[in-house]
Amino acid sequence: MNAITPIEPADLNALEDEAFRLHIRAWIEANYPAEIRNPPKRLHWEENKSWYFKLAEKGWLCPGWPREFGGLGLSPTKQIIFTEELERWGCARSNDHGIIMLGPLLIRYGSAEQQQHFLPKILSGEHIWCQGYSEPNSGSDLASLRTSAVLDGDEYVVNGQKIWTTLAQDANWIFLLVRTDPAAKKQEGISFLLVDMNTPGITVRPIINLEMHDEFCEVFFDNVRVPRANLVGQLNKGWDMAKALLSFERIYLGSPRQSAYALTRLRQLAERMGVWEDAVFGQEYARHRADLADLKSLYGRYVEVLKRGQPLGADVSQLKIIQSELFQRITETMMAIAAENAGLMEPMEGNRNLNPAGLYIQARPTSIYGGTNEIQRNIIAKNVLELP
Amino acid sequence: MNAITPIEPADLNALEDEAFRLHIRAWIEANYPAEIRNPPKRLHWEENKSWYFKLAEKGWLCPGWPREFGGLGLSPTKQIIFTEELERWGCARSNDHGIIMLGPLLIRYGSAEQQQHFLPKILSGEHIWCQGYSEPNSGSDLASLRTSAVLDGDEYVVNGQKIWTTLAQDANWIFLLVRTDPAAKKQEGISFLLVDMNTPGITVRPIINLEMHDEFCEVFFDNVRVPRANLVGQLNKGWDMAKALLSFERIYLGSPRQSAYALTRLRQLAERMGVWEDAVFGQEYARHRADLADLKSLYGRYVEVLKRGQPLGADVSQLKIIQSELFQRITETMMAIAAENAGLMEPMEGNRNLNPAGLYIQARPTSIYGGTNEIQRNIIAKNVLELP
Amino acid sequence: MSSAAGIAPWSDDQAESARMVRDSAAGFLDVARARALRGTMPGFSADAWREMGALGWIGLLVPEEAGGSGLSMVEMCALAEELGRGLAPEPLIPCVLSAMLLAEAGEREVLAQLLAGEAVVLTAWQDRANTLAVCTDAAATRRFVPMAAGATHVLLPVGDALHLVNARDCEITTEATHDGGHLGTLRPGAGRAIGRADVAAALDRAALATAAYLLGGMESGYAMTLAYLNTRQQFGKIIGTFQALQHKAVDTKLPIALTRAAVEEAAMDPTRAACSRAKARASEAAMIVGQNCVQLSGGIGYTDQYDVGLYLRKAMVLAPAFGGAALHRARFMDLTPETEDA
């Protein structure tokens, strides 16, 4: 049950932006479990579900979904405020692939039956989704994926392997990009399939990463039979559907929140290490500080695009590069001032705000996941700079 | 006439290295014209020739040439010491394409007649050479050059254009790479030709660079007739001959002298600007200082290769990248601390040691000339790292 | 090239007003004009100066009741950006600064001449390099006065007290700068006190406008560089197809995008912290972008005849003007409270 039940307006969209912000903020602060603020690692479902259910019960799980599908139907501006408030309070990202990725895709491309069947189960927490896109030999070149789905009667038979599947061990459903036409050109033989993780033939194997965390998994498919009705959209058109959702990811990965969090930790570490007043550290900190402020200004310009309901262009990839590399630089400064403490596995003195190595390691893959920064630079070169 | 004529040993090679160094040093200090120490720009022949003739008169113009061709026949180690001493005293580079490039090439590949005709004229200063390699559309891709030489009776007829020809306006001879077989594959139709600059049909047009200096020229060839006897080596084998001389250039361009010179100027500027004791400046200076010392250590390892008479590998390109980028970083620090003085065309207060903009501009093309740093990285990737 | 970097946080009215000012600058975009004026004295065109007056630019930030255009930093930055594209050598930003100060002090006669482009009033505020502080010694020699040879009058702040001096009563020596202009060292003659003004606040705006000028220059030099990458061939290919050059081009774009974000946000709300952050970014970015553009242009980029070098030369002069990157970054840091990031 929610700790506070303020008087809820019938339509949150009707609130002034600032009033809306304070309304959201108050509820988050009253309801978010203190013990999982700013978690150092991505949380598992068991750690996270109480918050998921709180949001679900409140009806705030899916701020961006239209009201007729059980969402809050917030305007773009208010969705952004909602996200900002979650980030401000250091709320953990929940098991949100159903909320962020699959829901919007089904709303846009799914059949009425699929919408009626799956969306309520996301809202209730009955279905927890994960995303099966990357494969061992298809990372940057995702469109070369080879996991196959072959129609056999009224079922697709799926064989292959996915990798880097976030929190697959917590999910009971997975949405997949599969190859349904091996003869077609790369992007043109790919379809979008919904698969119950309890189907025989699926094996999940967690991957331990440099954080010693099992956030990512490999998922193996050995003659997994999937009802034909679980195909979303048109056969062999899965690529375009999946791609249409990626601009969300690019702005999400460009959010200044990681760098802002790290900069605060850097200050705390500098104070602990006695270098806060040091001139050399000071100018390095000032540089990070200005870099972050300028990133926030640039991020705000893309948020403005969203607020006006316009599509994000390829240039949003700039944010992802700038944010990930700033996050990395901040953590590199942390490592330098931490000196011998830089090697420690656990936070210093049991204070999780003093965890240089943890943040440093956490920052490493930000230039790899979500499309490596090399791929982002290719995208900008071709699509923004229009180089040949 | 030389200011001092110390007792000259019959064979300089017989001296101990350190004695040799001091011998050379004393002579340089006594004879080098003070007014052209550490010139801010490449000198023209009129400014430079008195030094050229002093070296020639002394017999020290060509330390590396064998004695039978009029050189000093120094061992590799002593040649290096000789160069170090010139660099130490800030001696200007003379109009040395005949000495450094053409002489060794003729000694290796020229006919006896060519050797007898041309080498003495280099030694006497009668012939001043320049090098015609690059063309407007053949820079990084030098082998695509198109200046043509077509045999007509006993003469080649040369047509085309060279560019970035250093000090062409001071030279009376030019050695050229020309295309003699337009049908052959790029590198295989190129020959090496010696051309009197006074031949009708040659036009030299200086290029003003960012230093407002006319160090480089364009040279145009309009039906220039060149005796067949001026072809060096085999027809269509000019590329290989020219390439064999390039490892000299790569280690020359990797010499720490530019960075060392700039670092001293940085210190002088820092003292003048009152930031020498500043902690932030101090750590930046320390970084440049350590970078320079490590570059010197690395440079020493390649000098060691030469001393042992071994060939330099492609990895010598590392030096050129490291030195040019360090030189540039040092001058960028100069610009930052010079503040408003960074925009001035002339040295501050008439003190040519305080010339931040001059050095900053001078450092820009070091990552372009002699094969751009991008080309050097390609070379290392392919030939050292053996990437595909 | 698309120069998309999101949308400026301006109202529709502001955006429209900025666009109109931009359009009015169309006649000053030709770099050949700036090139021709290099090294001349006083280094800029008297005709152009009068035209700038007629267009209302010199008084852009002066209230309408004082004879100015009464516009804001949004329009000023838009204008400065366009002038940066054309590398216009006229001392518009220094004179906009003087106009603000004259207006605030209540001086009207010289202000009117200045706004009309008939006078050139330069504010000689600094007595040394590398400072943001206004000189407080009336007798001190003033340094780094841009285009000083063209001054008809000199405005001498002593703290917030302003003195107006005829240029011919000052002893002025000049040093040539890399952009073809010059900087003056000035021994002030006797002038008259004309009142007081918030000089530091006006300097903040001059710094921000200079950041915008640098931004325009960066974008133009960068556009030339992209065009070169799109045409130059080596190894049988357009060099813009080489991935290493593509990525260097992207890395040159990023500081431009950050500069635009910082400048346009500051233009809307020109607090001292915002102005400092924008100038710090622009000063640093202009040097990086200029260097990279020269590098990407290869040999031709190092020739004086090629315009890309002119943008670098301008950056060398304007990056430190009204305070360089380190000074402004430190001031931004001092002025900005720590955020409450969790």
Next chain:
Amino acid sequence: MSSAAGIAPWSDDQAESARMVRDSAAGFLDVARARALRGTMPGFSADAWREMGALGWIGLLVPEEAGGSGLSMVEMCALAEELGRGLAPEPLIPCVLSAMLLAEAGEREVLAQLLAGEAVVLTAWQDRANTLAVCTDAAATRRFVPMAAGATHVLLPVGDALHLVNARDCEITTEATHDGGHLGTLRPGAGRAIGRADVAAALDRAALATAAYLLGGMESGYAMTLAYLNTRQQFGKIIGTFQALQHKAVDTKLPIALTRAAVEEAAMDPTRAACSRAKARASEAAMIVGQNCVQLSGGIGYTDQYDVGLYLRKAMVLAPAFGGAALHRARFMDLTPETEDA
């Protein structure tokens, strides 16, 4: 891969001697051994330790008359480099340090056990992070003692005075480190004074040896990365054909080349300035190289199962050990007179 970077400035005898020591380390190149020992206590193999003793490594720098091998830093760096390739977790460098100090102080009994690989004597010289100064307070808690759980004895310098303590008489707590080892915090118990030694000079050599260990690790991680670039395919091509990755690979090679140059020069003449310069370079380069190798290896580089990450983890622990880059660079600066470059 050719690892050519010129020729070390060593005599033929030195080069031959270094080669022999390198060859003797062939059994310790297998990273799987180091991987298996991660997180165990004391984190290294007692058998391997005895073998290192038998090979004469622990006493490598101890004079022959004191029972050591009487070799120089040339051989020590060659050995450390090989151990870095194999990520050997045994506390060889800390114990080589202790052996030098014991020998210099004239202690023989524990030294003999140490040289034989039967004792593990750790020198607890620092009482805080980020220092090069030897602790001068006998009672101070000592920090960051590597592999402290494996110590049989602790050597406590108080300035240049040495005290030898049984490890069981000290209160030791440990914290796990990213390389699978641990660092100890130690409250010294009562020991016996054994004499004096130049602790600071011995620490210089430990820092230099650590630099060499890091160099070996960089080269191995880098070699793995090049192999990956040479096999991994995306977009129908070996990814090592992509120019942007080629250039990043080159930029990763350059700091390795500089580290080798600095380390091998210092090995020949281990002045304090030379040791500091080498450690500064190695500490900084190891982090950059480790980061770049992870980045170039993509997703797989971020998994714990892939060895490239182990080199980065080792760098995180050893870059600050015996002083990090900033400390050593500052000391190099203090110790090196200005050059007389004209």
